Amino acid sequence: MSFYEQLKFDANGLIPAIVQDQKTGRVLMMAWMNRASLETTLQTGKTHFWSRSRQKFWMKGETSGHTQNVKDIAFDCDGDTLLIQVEQVGAACHEGYHSCFFRSVQEGPGHFKTTEERLVNPEQIYGKK
Amino acid sequence: MSFYEQLKFDANGLIPAIVQDQKTGRVLMMAWMNRASLETTLQTGKTHFWSRSRQKFWMKGETSGHTQNVKDIAFDCDGDTLLIQVEQVGAACHEGYHSCFFRSVQEGPGHFKTTEERLVNPEQIYGKK
Numbered sequence: 410m411s412f413y414e415q416l417k418f419d420a421n422g423l424i425p426a427i428v429q430d431q432k433t434g435r436v437l438m439m440a441w442m443n444r445a446s447l448e449t450t451l452q453t454g455k456t457h458f459w460s461r462s463r464q465k466f467w468m469k470g471e472t473s474g475h476t477q478n479v480k481d482i483a484f485d486c487d488g489d490t491l492l493i494q495v496e497q498v499g500a501a502c503h504e505g506y507h508s509c510f511f512r513s514v515q516e517g518p519g520h521f522k523t524t525e526e527r528l529v530n531p532e533q534i535y536g537k538k
Numbered sequence: 539m540s541f542y543e544q545l546k547f548d549a550n551g552l553i554p555a556i557v558q559d560q561k562t563g564r565v566l567m568m569a570w571m572n573r574a575s576l577e578t579t580l581q582t583g584k585t586h587f588w589s590r591s592r593q594k595f596w597m598k599g600e601t602s603g604h605t606q607n608v609k610d611i612a613f614d615c616d617g618d619t620l621l622i623q624v625e626q627v628g629a630a631c632h633e634g635y636h637s638c639f640f641r642s643v644q645e646g647p648g649h650f651k652t653t654e655e656r657l658v659n660p661e662q663i664y665g666k667k
Contacts, residue, residue, distance in 0.1 A: 411648030412641070427556050427565060434563025436556060439619040451643070483653070485638035486631050490568040492639040502615050509614035510621040512544070514580070519540030524612070 417489045418444065423459060424491055428469075428501065430508075431480045431494040437501035438509040440469075442491065454479050456493060473534045475499035505529040544617045547573065552588060553620055557598075557630065559637075560609045560623040566630035567638040569598075571620065583608050585622060602663045604628035634658040 418424050423441045430437055442450070446457040446466055456469040456477040470476030477495035484491050502509040504527070511525040547553050552570045559566055571579070575586040575595055585598045585606040599605030606624035613620050631638040633656075640654040 412643050412650040413648055415641070415650070425554060425568065427568065429563075429565060436558060436565065436621050439554065439556065439614065482643040483639040484641055484643070484650075485568065486633045486635070486640070487638070490638075492565050504615045506615070509616070509619075510612040511615070512541070512613055514541050514611040514613070519542055521541040521544070521613075 412484065413444070415488045416484060416491075417487065419489070421461075423461070424489060426456075426458065426491040426493055428456065428477060428493050428495055430497050430501075432496070435508050436510060437477075437495070437497055437507070447491070450479060450493075451482070456495060469501075470498065473499065473503070475501065475534075477501070500528045503531060503535065505531045505534075541613065542573070545613060545620075546616065546618045548618070550590075552590070553618060555585075555587065555620040555622055557585065557606060557622050557624055559626050559630075561625070564637050565639060566606075566624070566626055566636070576620070579608060579622075580611070585624060598630075599627065602628065602632070604630065604663075606630070629657040632660060632664065634660045634663075 422443045425439055426442045427439050428437045440458040443459045446459050449457040458467055460467055476498050479495055481494035500507055506525045507528055511523055512521050513524050515522050551572045554568055555571045556568050557566045569587040570590055572588045575588050578586040587596055589596055605627050608624055610623035629636055635654045636657055640652055641650050642653050644651050
């Protein structure tokens with residue numbers, strides 16, 4: 410049986426993909442895939458997603474060079490989430506951090522802290538906003 | 539500024555929460571939270587979610603005893619995904635595996651393999667289906 414038959418894409422044809430650094434175990438980001446971006450990810454060995462905000466197919470790192478080399482693709486019991494192990498080139502986060510999850514909730518009502526150092530200045534990659 | 543102001547719940551008032559085993563780095567599951575389940579998670583130190591299929595508030599482990607003790611809650615750059623570090627009691631997956639991501643895509647068109655041993659027989663926890 411094909412693993413595609415195990416997957417449940419949502420009403421918009423999308424499935425969330427968690428991306429994890431295979432060596433360190435650090436969760437880097439979560440993004441959305443449609444079937445075409447999953448197929449291209451499998452064919453090329455580099456992560457491709459579907460941007461809901463831009464309604465656009467994109468390869469991770471197409472602008473920044475910070476690509477992700479795919480090492481493993483797992484899917485969960487319900488078939489509605491993917492977990493992709495990668496080797497991350499540079500910073501996964503468009504804000505210049507290794508992981509997009511660089512802020513954690515802290516003690517005290519509603520507080521948070523930054524838990525990572527910035528690796529790169531995003532303006533040097535994407536230009537000034 | 540409160541971290542709640544950094545979060546973007548979707549049109550249904552939900553945000554996806556990735557749950558990771560803090561000690562091993564294994565990603566265990568992905569489930570959805572609304573604001574009430576996130577607040578209860580923070581107050582109790584145990585993960586609570588919103589079930590989209592059952593339209594019901596639930597505590598992880600309420601039937602199985604396989605609860606999750608929260609160690610850290612991070613959120614991503616876009617504020618639309620949570621990453622929760624936990625100490626997992628027993629099996630995270632309702633099918634009896636440590637992680638819900640117990641199947642990986644294999645070489646060859648559409649094939650997959652099971653990558654974990656079952657820890658418990660789900661029928662002993664949830665009864666026969």
